[in-house]
Amino acid sequence: MNFAAVKAIYLYEMARFWRTLLQSFVSPVISTSLYFVVFGAAIGSRIDQVEGVSYGAFIVPGLIMLSVMTQATSNASFGIYFPKFIGTIYELLSAPVNFLEIVVGYVGAAATKSLFIGVVILATAALFVDLEIQHPFAMLAFLVLTCISFSLLGFIIGIWAGNFEQLQLIPLLIITPLVFLGGSFYSVSMLPPVWQTITHFNPVLYLISGFRWAFFGQADVPIGLSLLAIALFTGLCLAAIAWIFRTGWRIRQ
Amino acid sequence: MAPIVEVSNLTKTYKGGFQALGGVNLEIEEGEILALLGPNGAGKTTLISTICGIVTPTAGSVRVGGHDTITDYRAARSLIGLVPQELTLEPFETVMNTVRLSRGLFGKPKDDAHIEKVLRQLSLWDKKDNKIMMLSGGMKRRVLIAKALSHEPRVLFLDEPTAGVDVELRRDMWDVVEELRKTGVTIILTTHYIEEAEAIADRVGVIAKGEILLVQDKAELMAQMGQKQLQIDIATPVSTLPVSLVDRGLTVEESGTRLIYTYDTRAERTGITALLNDLQAENIQMTDLSTTQSSLEEIFVGLVKESA
Ligand SMILES: Nc1ncnc2c1ncn2[C@@H]1O[C@H](COP(=O)(O)OP(=O)(O)OP(=O)(O)O)[C@@H](O)[C@H]1O
Numbered sequence: 285m286n287f288a289a290v291k292a293i294y295l296y297e298m299a300r301f302w303r304t305l306l307q308s309f310v311s312p313v314i315s316t317s318l319y320f321v322v323f324g325a326a327i328g329s330r331i332d333q334v335e336g337v338s339y340g341a342f343i344v345p346g347l348i349m350l351s352v353m354t355q356a357t358s359n360a361s362f363g364i365y366f367p368k369f370i371g372t373i374y375e376l377l378s379a380p381v382n383f384l385e386i387v388v389g390y391v392g393a394a395a396t397k398s399l400f401i402g403v404v405i406l407a408t409a410a411l412f413v414d415l416e417i418q419h420p421f422a423m424l425a426f427l428v429l430t431c432i433s434f435s436l437l438g439f440i441i442g443i444w445a446g447n448f449e450q451l452q453l454i455p456l457l458i459i460t461p462l463v464f465l466g467g468s469f470y471s472v473s474m475l476p477p478v479w480q481t482i483t484h485f486n487p488v489l490y491l492i493s494g495f496r497w498a499f500f501g502q503a504d505v506p507i508g509l510s511l512l513a514i515a516l517f518t519g520l521c522l523a524a525i526a527w528i529f530r531t532g533w534r535i536r537q
Numbered sequence: 538m539a540p541i542v543e544v545s546n547l548t549k550t551y552k553g554g555f556q557a558l559g560g561v562n563l564e565i566e567e568g569e570i571l572a573l574l575g576p577n578g579a580g581k582t583t584l585i586s587t588i589c590g591i592v593t594p595t596a597g598s599v600r601v602g603g604h605d606t607i608t609d610y611r612a613a614r615s616l617i618g619l620v621p622q623e624l625t626l627e628p629f630e631t632v633m634n635t636v637r638l639s640r641g642l643f644g645k646p647k648d649d650a651h652i653e654k655v656l657r658q659l660s661l662w663d664k665k666d667n668k669i670m671m672l673s674g675g676m677k678r679r680v681l682i683a684k685a686l687s688h689e690p691r692v693l694f695l696d697e698p699t700a701g702v703d704v705e706l707r708r709d710m711w712d713v714v715e716e717l718r719k720t721g722v723t724i725i726l727t728t729h730y731i732e733e734a735e736a737i738a739d740r741v742g743v744i745a746k747g748e749i750l751l752v753q754d755k756a757e758l759m760a761q762m763g764q765k766q767l768q769i770d771i772a773t774p775v776s777t778l779p780v781s782l783v784d785r786g787l788t789v790e791e792s793g794t795r796l797i798y799t800y801d802t803r804a805e806r807t808g809i810t811a812l813l814n815d816l817q818a819e820n821i822q823m824t825d826l827s828t829t830q831s832s833l834e835e836i837f838v839g840l841v842k843e844s845a
């Protein structure tokens with residue numbers, strides 16, 4: 285394992301993040317505050333409690349998941365797409381590194397950035413509502429795993445994408461809708477039965493539900509299923525990456 | 538000693554069926570400077586990219602420092618530095634960051650003293666904190682060289698290092714190459730400029746249509762260039778040479794009306810006077826005399842045309 289290379293890629297990618305730290309910090313704070321104003325104040329005044337939790341607190345896990353998933357995907361996809369686009373990928377291809385080291389460097393950096401954003405949102409939310417986290421370690425584990433798995437997904441998208449439109453296509457067309465429809469701002473039990481059934485086909489539901497369980501100790505689906513879902517998702521992404529590695533798909537001519 | 542780079546039967550057919558390399562064989566000795574000359578689309582970049590691992594070969598193999606570039610890619614690539622033809626750099630990064638990244642990627646421990654040395658050598662030290670997009674084209678070219686040198690390669694590939702570079706900078710670049718040679722680095726460079734090959738290479742290779750047409754010592758090539766040809770047009774055609782002229786190294790062109798005499802301009806005696814005397818003695822009437830000299834350029838153009 286070429287650890288120096290992993291470190292070099294990681295630090296190089298993080299340097300971009302530190303340079304725009306203020307931006308990286310301010311935008312999640314503002315968007316979180318907006319969500320609280322709109323959802324918390326406007327809707328929250330009509331919905332008093334969801335499953336015994338105040339609506340303001342109830343949406344916090346979903347809010348974090350929404351940002352973390354989209355940020356991890358877009359960060360990681362951009363991180364690897366950009367060198368491909370401007371041609372600097374020649375250096376990765378001609379360096380004594382293997383694909384695993386490249387993945388760890390890029391995905392590690394993207395996951396760190398999204399984790400940072402998740403924590404910022406959590407801290408901002410704590411200013412608006414009283415939050416009590418019942419299973420802090422499970423919460424952290426879910427958060428970190430989500431950061432990693434969606435960064436893996438983003439990496440795959442970045443390798444696959446042939447242009448900037450495609451780069452934004454999957455996050456826009458698939459991830460955002462799945463997150464919104466996955467019970468980030470409501471409990472599935474609030475839906476009509478037909479929609480409840482349909483929602484259970486949404487993989488993101490299991491992630492959000494598990495994350496919410498870590499906060500409030502209650503969930504839309506059993507916690508075991510949530511764990512299985514995140515493990516399955518991470519496994520699928522890893523398998524796809526292993527396949528790309530073996531075939532050199534869309535990287536080497 | 539085994540060659541540091543051994544290319545055997547290297548073939549590359551791109552997706553879509555275009556064959557860019559057709560069974561290239563090439564051996565490069567440690568410490569030499571090899572210039573690869575060839576017209577646009579000859580396959581120079583493809584050859585370099587395949588050796589460096591950017592393009593996967595369709596057939597054949599490459600060994601660098603005795604390591605196969607596919608099965609033992611880590612060991613092989615650790616020895617190689619590559620300066621690509623295109624100015625590919627991230628515009629928002631600083632010179633220092635991008636050079637550090639290169640060193641790290643090649644698994645070398647952090648060594649800012651070495652990076653400083655490289656940047657100074659390339660007159661980039663005062664630009665180290667500048668963003669790439671604030672640099673001129675020639676400076677960007679040097680940043681690419683700095684990146685390649687940052688990890689102390691033993692074999693350096695320079696793909697058209699002096700394309701679009703002014704005369705002064707070109708000389709600086711040649712100096713850098715000369716410095717590197719002194720430290721024992723093997724250098725392979727591609728160029729369209731024959732003077733460049735003449736100025737810095739030990740050997741010259743000519744490539745066209747994916748095939749190496751010739752690889753020769755520059756000195757030998759220069760010797761060929763030192764040769765001149767005297768063309769003697771004669772009035773009455775001859776089919777064979779008179780006995781007295783046979784030993785002179787004369788050749789008769791097909792038509793029989795032209796004799797060609799090859800001589801070395803740098804020799805003490807060219808033998809021209811004696812030859813002319815002999816011709817007179819044989820009563821051969823001359824109608825015209827002319828001389829031609831083959832330059833590296835002509836050899837090059839001739840080879841490339843032949844293969845077309
Ligand atoms: N990715 C690719 N896909 C298909 N064909 C390619 C690809 N890259 C290069 N070629 C073709 O292979 C041939 C050799 O290209 P190459 O870039 O190796 O030439 P070159 O000798 O470096 O030329 P130049 O002097 O213009 O840089 C060209 O005909 C080119 O069109």
Ligand SMILES: [Mg+2]
Pocket residue numbers: 581582583622696
């Ligand atoms: Mg080229």
